[in-house]
Amino acid sequence: MKKELPKVYEPQQVESRIYQMWMDGGCFRAEPDPKKKPFSIVMPPPNVTGQLHMGHALDSTLQDILTRFKRMQGYSALWLPGTDHAGIATQIKVEEELRKSEGKTRYDLGREKFLERVWQWKEKYGGRIVRQQQKLGVSCDWSRSRFTMDEGCSKAVRETFCDLYEKGYIYKGSRIINWCPHCTTALSDAEVEYVDKPGHLWYIRYPLSDGSGDLVVATTRPETMMGDTGVAVNPEDERFKDLVGKTCILPIMNREIPIVADDYVELGFGTGAVKMTPAHDPNDFEVGLRHNLEVIRVINDDGFINEDGGPYNGMDRYECRRQIIKDLEEQGYLVKSEPYSHNVGTCYRCHNDVEPLISAQWFVKMEPLAQEALRVVRSGEVKFVPERFSKTYTNWMENVHDWCISRQLWWGHQIPAWYCDECGHINVSREDPVQCEKCGCTHLTRDPDVLDTWFSSALWPFSTLGWPEKTEDLKYFYPTSVMVTGYDIIFFWVARMIFSGCEQMKEIPFHTVLIHGLVRDDKGRKMSKSLGNGIDPLEMAEQYGADALRFNLITGNSPGNDTRFYTEKCEAMRNFANKIWNASRFVMMNLSIETCRLPERLELEDKWVLSKLNTLVREVTENLDSYEIGVASAKVYDFIWDTYCDWYIELTKTRMNGEDAQSRQTAEQVLCYVLTQVLKLLHPFMPFITEEIWQALPRLEGEEGAFLMTSQWPEYRQALDFPAEEAAMEAVMDTIKAVRARRAEMNVPPSKKAELILSTEEPAIYRQGIHFITRLAFASEVKIVGEAPENLNGLVTIVTHKANVYIPLRELVDFEKELERIGKEKEKAQKGLASVEGKLKNEKFVANAPEAVVNAEREKAVKYRELIAKLEESEAAMKN
Secondary structure (H helix, E strand, O other): OOOOOOOOOOHHHHHHHHHHHHHHOOOOOOOOOOOOOEEEEEOOOOEOOOOOOHHHHHHHHHHHHHHHHHHHOOOEEEEEOEEEOOHHHHHHHHHHHHHHHHOOOHHHHOHHHHHHHHHHHHHHHOOHHHHHHHHHOOOOOHHHOEEOOOHHHHHHHHHHHHHHHHOOOEEEEEEEEEEEOOOOEEEOHHHEEEEEEEEEEEEEEEEEOOOOOEEEEEEOOHHHHHHOOEEEEOOOOHHHOOOOOOEEEEOOOOEEEEEEEOOOOOOOOOOOEEEEOOOOOHHHHHHHHHHOOOOOOOEOOOOEEOHHHHHHOOOEHHHHHHHHHHHHHHOOOEEEEEEEEEEEEEEOOOOOEOEEEEEEEEEEOOHHHHHHHHHHHHOOOOEEEOOOHHHHHHHHHHOOOOEEOEEOOOOOOEOOEEEEOOOOOEEEOOOOOOOOOOOOOOOEEEOOOEEOHHHHHOOHHHHOOOOOOOOHHHHHHOOEEEEEEEHHHHHHHHHHHHHHHHHHHOOOOEEEEEEEOOEEOOOOOEOOOOOOOOOOHHHHHHHHOHHHHHHHHHOOOOOOOOEEOOHHHHHHHHHHHHHHHHHHHHHHHOOOOOEEOOOOOOOHHHHHHHHHHHHHHHHHHHHHHOOOHHHHHHHHHHHHHHHHHHHHHHHHHHHHOOOOHHHHHHHHHHHHHHHHHHHHHHOOOOHHHHHHHHHHOOEEOOOOOOOHHHOOOOOOOHHHOOHHHHHHHHHHHHHHHHHHHHHHHOOOOOOOOEEEEEEEOOHHHHHHOHHHHHHHOOEEEEEEEOOOOOOOOOEEEEEOOOEEEEEEHHHHOOHHHHHHHHHHHHHHHHHHHHHHHHHHHOHHHHHHOOHHHHHHHHHHHHHHHHHHHHHHHHHHHHHO
């Protein structure tokens, strides 16, 4: 039964139909199967309210390629999808909508009603990114889709919190944390981005209490000085030895504060004296603990000064800074100020300046958890691709601070801790307690804070598979095979998944971390709303087809490196899709076979293409196993475009139109076989068009199954390795390419046939391919000889690796017309040379013109002389 493809490939019509066909066929489902090896990826969960961007598109494409590849290799391949509740991001969106539509805040609704609104938002927009991912062709097992706040994941979060608390790894304490006054929540160290900002260094005089002089301190943050409770100097600093133990007066506040000696102060740095504000600086806090300094917090959660800020109570922190500098100057305390650029911590969400504040928060002790997480990477149990990112990971882990996990939000996993109203005891429990475990009081108040979003994400590789229950999925698919993610969240997420897996599962969460870079615009800039340079991947998929977008994202892309997105490349990849479609359509229109099988008798070009395909199969498989996805895709592209379409199809045309039925059928079988196999190799990269074409092709003998995506991945076969025939065919092709290139240089049309004299030490090779050379090198006749002609006058010589080709010039060129053309070109070049030489002989020009201009004229003269010499050489050859 002969099936034809439509004349034009319309991805907009094909892609949704093919995707639904896969869904209906259950192609994405993965089950624990003892007869198969497991392969599993858990999707980095995008924000539940998210919009698909180019980073997601690259991330999803890489994961889909690996999953489709392993599925076809016979693995039970699970790609588990899901979405993240994304605490701050989601709560801010819902609060904005509430303010705009109803003029209300979350406090007007109360916690319970507000959370109902967030869940409604999640239901409304939560499926949007899933639908967008499906447009890209992702082959996730949607039946297993998870949400970081679904019942199973919530149970895993609670179990982990309680387990770590019982081990003493989670504690509540008052410490300096990163606080975002705009988002009004604590942030972990990883959520702070440091930006170099211009500022000032202000030098302030602190008078000694006994009136004997003063100390000068320098600060970039005078708005915190109302919370100063000491001044520190280095114990070895001779200038201050007599002052240690004395007190000085805090300007404006007129409060006595002690002068202490501490090694924290660097000898020779600044003025030698440093103001101590334990409530607003992590280093000052540590010094304060050592010297029992008072802790006075002067900035509220909203970034405004509180009552401990004296005359500045109620001011915004930046307004306070301006006012206090003015007051210090007026009262004679300001010695000087100087410009000073320094790194300022900013919130990774809203980009406002972060305020270091003392606050009672929940923390995870990182030192005991980091040890095993470091060991598994150093030993190679968890491998980073590229390997250089393991250093990024280990450097951070070796210097990690305790992780602040509490957030002052309502949307998220509420901390499972209850405070006894009677005795103040903290009750941490897997089930909601009804009475205090210490005193039995039944009046308990739950901690209002929620956990950092990354706390639940850290459990993702095993919480999604059913932990803490011992499920079949968990036993079979854990540890997962590979984690695909960007280098920008190694600290946020990868590190936390590794130590969480090692601690909760006593096993690594994944074997490999495949790191990719950012997708930038065509100028190399990060895509952002502020620059207006973002490109919607769905628009690209709609315009050019999802396959073209996917192929664009991965070709030329190497692990760990940023990639630039060029819209023009999408167009080129659409052209590639059209090339495959047209070639497949041509092949199918010429097929008379019902089943595809390789015949025993093969001709030279058949063995050549099968041998090339065999090598391609081996190399692409090796590349994908090594995560060299861009390299693999480029090889498949080159084979299809060059080897199959431009050469093999062309080489078989005479057989397809010839009288020899057996030769024709062999050509049909090989054409069909190679196309079938190369569609399999291309399928992970371009799943839609490959499935559509494969559905129309005759099936390979012995191959069962209704879908290309679940068919068997090609394997290297020794029987299809034909090195001698491959080399022979390449030699013939080199000759054809060389002759055609020379003819093109000489502007000889294909219709003008010419005799070829081919001199070689291996005539047998060229005799096998003489009919190809005759047809494709536009020869009237091909003579194969052992030695070059004695007289080379009037012959065009073309040198290839295994042969020299000679063509009588008179058969290629109309001498009169060519001599006339050469004469005109030579005359033009001579005029140009005369003009340039005139300039260079002008002493004023050479002396006064810029050196670069003079050199450019000299280069022009050299090029004119070279052109004239070549034209004269051609002229002489024709006249002989």
